[in-house]
Amino acid sequence: MRRTPLYHAHLERKARMVDFAGWEMPVQYAGALKEHLAVRTAAGLFDVSHMGQIEIRGPDALEFTQYMTCNDLSRLDEGQAQYSALLYPEGTFVDDIVIYRIHAGHLLLCVNASNREKDAQWLLEHRRGDVEIRDASDEYAQLALQGPRSQEILQPLTMLDLDSLPYYRFTLGRVADADCLVSRTGYTGEDGFELYVSPQKAAKVWNDVLDAGGPAGIQPAGLAARNTLRLEVRYLLYGNDIDETTNSWEAGLGWIVDMDQGPFMGREALYRIRQEGPARRLAGFEITGRGIARDHDPVLIDGTRTSQVASGSYSPSGRKSIGLAYLPVEKAVPGQELEIENRRRLLPAVVVKTPFYRRR
Numbered sequence: 001m002r003r004t005p006l007y008h009a010h011l012e013r014k015a016r017m018v019d020f021a022g023w024e025m026p027v028q029y030a031g032a033l034k035e036h037l038a039v040r041t042a043a044g045l046f047d048v049s050h051m052g053q054i055e056i057r058g059p060d061a062l063e064f065t066q067y068m069t070c071n072d073l074s075r076l077d078e079g080q081a082q083y084s085a086l087l088y089p090e091g092t093f094v095d096d097i098v099i100y101r102i103h104a105g106h107l108l109l110c111v112n113a114s115n116r117e118k119d120a121q122w123l124l125e126h127r128r129g130d131v132e133i134r135d136a137s138d139e140y141a142q143l144a145l146q147g148p149r150s151q152e153i154l155q156p157l158t159m160l161d162l163d164s165l166p167y168y169r170f171t172l173g174r175v176a177d178a179d180c181l182v183s184r185t186g187y188t189g190e191d192g193f194e195l196y197v198s199p200q201k202a203a204k205v206w207n208d209v210l211d212a213g214g215p216a217g218i219q220p221a222g223l224a225a226r227n228t229l230r231l232e233v234r235y236l237l238y239g240n241d242i243d244e245t246t247n248s249w250e251a252g253l254g255w256i257v258d259m260d261q262g263p264f265m266g267r268e269a270l271y272r273i274r275q276e277g278p279a280r281r282l283a284g285f286e287i288t289g290r291g292i293a294r295d296h297d298p299v300l301i302d303g304t305r306t307s308q309v310a311s312g313s314y315s316p317s318g319r320k321s322i323g324l325a326y327l328p329v330e331k332a333v334p335g336q337e338l339e340i341e342n343r344r345r346l347l348p349a350v351v352v353k354t355p356f357y358r359r360r
Helices: 007-012 032-043 061-068 113-125 150-157 199-216 225-233 267-276
Strands: 016-020 021-029 044-048 052-057 080-087 092-102 106-111 134-137 141-146 170-175 178-183 190-198 219-221 279-286 298-301 302-315 320-328 337-342 345-352
Touching: 021 032, 021 199, 032 219, 032 225, 044 199, 052 061, 052 113, 061 080, 061 345, 080 113, 080 150, 080 337, 092 113, 106 113, 134 178, 141 150, 150 190, 150 199, 150 219, 225 302, 225 320, 225 345, 267 279, 279 337, 298 320, 302 337, 320 337
Parallel strands: 044 219
Antiparallel strands: 016 021, 044 141, 052 106, 052 134, 080 092, 092 106, 141 190, 170 178, 178 190, 279 320, 279 345, 298 302, 298 337, 302 320, 337 345
């Protein structure tokens, strides 16, 4: 298994390590519930260095990336980030990504850990124009500081004016005496920052942020809390909620598709699907009795197996079991009753509006 530059820092803090997409990663430290609630009320610090980074440079970098992704990059200013996706010609997902526009000739793509090699190869196979495509993942460590007290914790460690950094914007500067790309993004539904730093400086930045955040209640947080946090706000996980078999319309990600930006990979298929209407939609549900829905549990409607749970877990913020599942369009409406088969038990559930949690 691969290890991030923070592997030994995790062991020092007694993290429980697990295999995640071929990486040895911390699943929890003090406990998933405590870490989840710390992010909702104070702050949590995540190691997300397993994520991949692909650089696209050259005179045609913007035009090429615009063609390969479904959102409209031309609307971005320098220093602005965008959630988007790489698509197959069928309109389904190669990967969901975040694109950083450093300038028109230099774009940085943050991709999912499990798709790093696949994404780079896909881009190389479809390269057009004067562009250089490079997997730069090994040159970055990535830390995610998330929670309502994130800015309070990070500001003393940098001369950057974090108050002037809007959501989904980024800047370059020093944090804890290390050169960083600092973006105001996140995967938890809370305010927060992503810190891209060299692997050699990662452990110092990690420890300095945790030390600075001690009085504010910061917690190092693992994959378990990251999963429940993102599920509560309906942030999708590649491999669970979206993959090469799903498209943006049925996943509820139509907002990242700009059909007016000109030709892009998968546009014709998405146009056809939109005209015909998707046959299914990704819906949220709550368990109305006892029990917890888990990934891949069968979903039944009127006693007939319809699909399976895409993502399911206990919601620490809502104190209930929640999940996502693809359902026939006519059934993917609030109030629709379901049953989730979990360990030979049928758990009553109902379709509800999402997200399950909203930041106040």
